Amino acid sequence: MANKxxxxxxxxxxxxxxxxxxxxxxxxxxxxxxxxxxYSLRRxxxxxxxxxxxxLELRGNFPDGFTADIVxxxxxxxxxxxxxxxxxxxxxxxDWAESDEANAYRHPxxxxxxxxxREHDLxxxxxxxxxxxxxxxxxxxxxxxxxxxxxxHADQLWEESGxxxxxxxxVMHLRVCALPQTIGPGVLTPRQRQVVEWAAYxxxxxxxAEILGVEATTIEKHLRLAREALGAGTTAQAILQAxxxxxxxxxxxxxxEER
Numbered sequence: 001m002a003n004k005x006x007x008x009x010x011x012x013x014x015x016x017x018x019x020x021x022x023x024x025x026x027x028x029x030x031x032x033x034x035x036x037x038x039y040s041l042r043r044x045x046x047x048x049x050x051x052x053x054x055x056l057e058l059r060g061n062f063p064d065g066f067t068a069d070i071v072x073x074x075x076x077x078x079x080x081x082x083x084x085x086x087x088x089x090x091x092x093x094x095d096w097a098e099s100d101e102a103n104a105y106r107h108p109x110x111x112x113x114x115x116x117x118r119e120h121d122l123x124x125x126x127x128x129x130x131x132x133x134x135x136x137x138x139x140x141x142x143x144x145x146x147x148x149x150x151x152x153h154a155d156q157l158w159e160e161s162g163x164x165x166x167x168x169x170x171v172m173h174l175r176v177c178a179l180p181q182t183i184g185p186g187v188l189t190p191r192q193r194q195v196v197e198w199a200a201y202x203x204x205x206x207x208x209a210e211i212l213g214v215e216a217t218t219i220e221k222h223l224r225l226a227r228e229a230l231g232a233g234t235t236a237q238a239i240l241q242a243x244x245x246x247x248x249x250x251x252x253x254x255x256x257e258e259r
Contacts (some may be wrong), residue, residue, distance in 0.1 A: 005164050009171055018176045018246075022059050025172040032165055033157045034143040036062045036122060040076065041130075041139035041176070043244045062122065062144070069116045078110030085129035085140045091158075091166060094125050094144075095151045121147045124154040126162070128169045134177045136244060141169045180246040188247050192226040195219055197248045200239045 008028045015021040022039070029037045038060035056076060060067055070076055077083075080097040083105040096102055097114055117123040125144035133139075143165065145154045158165070181187055188196065198208040205223070209216040223235055230245075232238035242248045 005167075008164075008168055012168070012171050012175050015175060016179065018179045018181045021172055021175040021179060025168070026061050028168060029143060029165070032161055033145060034125070034165075035146045036060075036125075036144040038062055038067075038142040038144075039139065039172075039176075040082075041137050041173070043137050063120055066116065066120055066122070069119075070113055074109045075112050075116075076110075078107040079113045080105040080107075080110060081127040081129070081140060081142070082110065083107065085127070085131055086138070087131065089129050089131040089133070091129070091162065092127050093151060093155065093158075094123055094127070117144075124149045124151045126154060126158055128166055130170060130173045133170050133173050137173070137177045139173050141173075143169075178246065186230050186241070186245060186247070188226055188229055188242065192222050192229065193242070193248055195222040196226050196235075196239060196242050199223065199235055200243070200248060 011024045011028060012021055015024050025039075026037055029035075038058070040056045040058050042056055058067065058071070058076075080102045081092055084092065084102070092102075094114075094117065097106070097111070114123065122144045124146075125142060128141040128143070130139040130141065145157060194212070195208055198211060203211065205216050205219045209219045212219070223238070226242070227233070227235065227238045230238045230241040232241050239248070
């Protein structure tokens with residue numbers, strides 16, 4: 001068992017991007033009895049939880065239609081598990097949401113998630129809160145034991161391997177927090193990344209243009225496109241967003257691209 005744990009950790013540590021970490025994590029969880037995994041995270045500037053973006057970042061391999069059914073209408077942030085995880089670190093079962101302990105975290109909109117889980121025959125599993133694992137990123141992992149299984153099966157599985165599964169969730173989260181994303185919204189092109197990096201060093205548009213040997217208007221274009229990609233209103237906000245998402249100061253060779 002220990003050897004398997006070491007191998008799983010090594011797989012997560014070997015990944016070179018957040019997307020690779022996620023792919024490896026899904027494989028590892030499937031081998032441990034969780035064919036369906038859903039991961040949500042939000043980034044914030046400080047522990048007062050000033051959100052850097054209005055939307056959750058979501059990854060999952062639940063059946064087609066599941067994500068579409070829960071995104072929107074404020075369902076995901078208002079689930080009992082989501083509200084509880086904003087200030088608590090630990091694990092709660094899927095059926096915990098209907099217990100007396102969850103009374104303080106029930107929200108009419110968020111309770112719709114239980115209905116969606118049952119509709120997809122995925123109402124057995126556990127949610128791991130990653131509160132406090134990273135200083136600047138909050139997250140949760142939902143682990144479902146699959147179609148046709150019940151919570152009793154999920155509880156037995158957690159009793160047998162929950163400690164290692166929780167540790168792997170936390171390792172995955174730390175790796176995602178530390179590595180750049182290579183797909184999805186907010187990803188910068190190599191040239192946008194380079195220009196934002198120089199701006200982060202305090203260089204002006206004119207100085208960056210001189211360094212890169214291009215016109216100032218070209219630098220302004222790349223900064224504008226970077227702001228749009230990151231949903232930032234100013235270059236300062238773009239730098240903060242890019243830094244939090246590990247999109248700058250990534251020491252890969254900048255690819256040749258049309259200027």
